[in-house]
Amino acid sequence: MSDLESTQDPRRAYDLDRAHVFHSWSAQAGLDPMVITKAEGPHIWDADGNRLLDFTSQLVYTNLGHQHPRIVAAIQEQAASLCTVAPGYVNGARSEAARLIASHTPGDLDHVFFTNGGADANEHAIRMARLHTGKHKVLSTYRSYHGGTQLAVNVTGDPRRWPSDNGSSGTVHFFGPFLYRSPFHSTTEAQECERALAHLEQVITLEGPGTIAAVVLESIPGTAGIMIPPPGYLTGVRELCDRFGIMLIADEVMSGFGRSGRWFAIEHDGVTPDLLTFAKGVNSGYVPLGGVAISDAIYETFAHRAYPGGLTYSGHPLACAAAVATIRTMEDDAVVENAARLGSDVIGPALRELSEQHDWIGEVRGTGCFWALELVADRDTREPLAPYGGSSPQMAAVLKACREEGLLPFANYNRIHVVPPLNIGDDEAREGIAKLGVALARARAAG
Incomplete structure (x- = not known):
């Protein structure tokens, strides 16, 4: 088995991770991390072969997407x-x-x-x-x-x-x-x-x-x-x-x-x-x-x-x-100018439209390819959907629904951050926001 082949089996990768890898910011025993087997452009693939649209840019750094040639x-x-x-x-x-x-x-x-x-x-x-x-x-x-x-x-x-x-x-x-x-x-x-x-x-x-x-x-x-x-x-x-x-x-x-x-x-x-x-x-x-x-x-x-x-x-x-x-x-490729245009013409308008459809969205804010949805239990009181420094069953439901819809979301406390690659296509950006809307609706309906 070559060095490369020894790293390509997702089940082996997962088992070795759980046996030997110490993860950041986490209680180790409760972790069930996702295995990513490959990536290209704005997409990643999990161990089951599911393709997900990466709206995280990982930790907000794959500004030109994955595997840029x-x-x-x-x-x-x-x-x-x-x-x-x-x-x-x-x-x-x-x-x-x-x-x-x-x-x-x-x-x-x-x-x-x-x-x-x-x-x-x-x-x-x-x-x-x-x-x-x-x-x-x-x-x-x-x-x-x-x-x-x-x-x-x-x-x-x-x-x-x-x-x-x-x-x-x-x-x-x-x-x-x-x-x-x-x-x-x-x-x-x-x-x-x-x-x-x-x-x-x-x-x-x-x-x-x-x-x-x-x-x-x-x-x-x-x-x-x-x-x-x-x-x-x-x-x-x-x-x-x-x-x-x-x-x-x-x-x-x-x-x-x-x-x-x-x-x-x-x-x-x-x-x-x-x-x-x-x-x-x-x-x-x-x-x-x-x-x-x-x-x-x-x-x-x-x-x-x-x-x-x-x-x-x-x-x-x-x-x-x-x-x-x-x-x-x-x-x-005028990537910076494209990021500004995506924010003003595509992402911002689509997220504001989403906020009109979902009462869990308290505020939309951002610029370029750098956006956040402030999720609240009550728009009038602005009570966060999860406490500062923590999570909640509602936020967990949103994240689960996003994954099931084929979207990898960035979440922190009561927020969803929309931070795709700066060179994402307009249609893919709209597709991701639509998937987020479906996930919000599913989580809201579930309670």
Whole structure:
């Protein structure tokens, strides 16, 4: 039996998984994970040969879908000439990937430090900000996710932080804008923006500007709910950071590389951060890769002073070759523009129409190929269909019905996120939303 053949039997794969694989964010004994045997474009196949439309982009990273031939070929070609090399040496794939990334980042973010993924990108961005400013505290929002490593998970605002939070990581949380569940009792986007900025200013004042190194924000919060910031909010945060000498770190791990209909979501407000973190969509997740795009001022801090950080696989040739192919494909095929059009002309209208048909949908929000349905038990009270940090029989019924209809959904607490590949066809996008509608109706009818 060849190495490849030994991995192709789905039953053997499942049995070995249950015997030896320790899964993320899970109680191990109760798991019954789905086996995926193959994938192509916006579809995956399970162990029983069922084809499902992938509306998750896995963990919101297969921005160009599965098995894109140009990315696969780039990995194969790179592997044939140079599979790996230590990060201290120059390799052409890393150099070109850095050039391409810098050509799309806003402002003067022209230097790139490569990491293995998003969590370590955020860890290193925070380290850079602390060393650059000589300050330690980091501010971030409650409804946020920044990674699973020790510092990144403490910067995170959602319940996954709690078991690792001993209040000793120098992190402080504040409320970001979220009009549907406004902590400021706002009734308009303008009010929410104004009150959220006033709240942040008060937190900065009370914590002490001289103690704060950085504000870390997802430009559009992803896993926490795809909560689009009101116009002017990110501009206001930038102004507060400038006034108080605080670095602004934009976490674009999920929202970057076209997901929101712009190369980077922070562009919706025309803002340039001091540091920008990325991963996921930079190479459609084909080989692990992340990074930090660095402003000139922070780069100069380390021009003649060693940066105390590094990674064995920083700028790995296979990962960077995949990034080069991904970015060039996005440029050649106008993928970012297509994502914006899908959001405005296809996904947004179809989801709003769906909300008129299903009283469990409390709100539809999103942009590009980055959408969320807020599911509620009661539209008037806005009671979530599942509790914050948990699930419910109703949500389980929705997910089960989606699978039975041939749709792989992305769910988090009481939400369904609609996050297909950025190059999905219009008909396939509508097909997936129709399947979601059928699943909602089936789950609603069942109770």
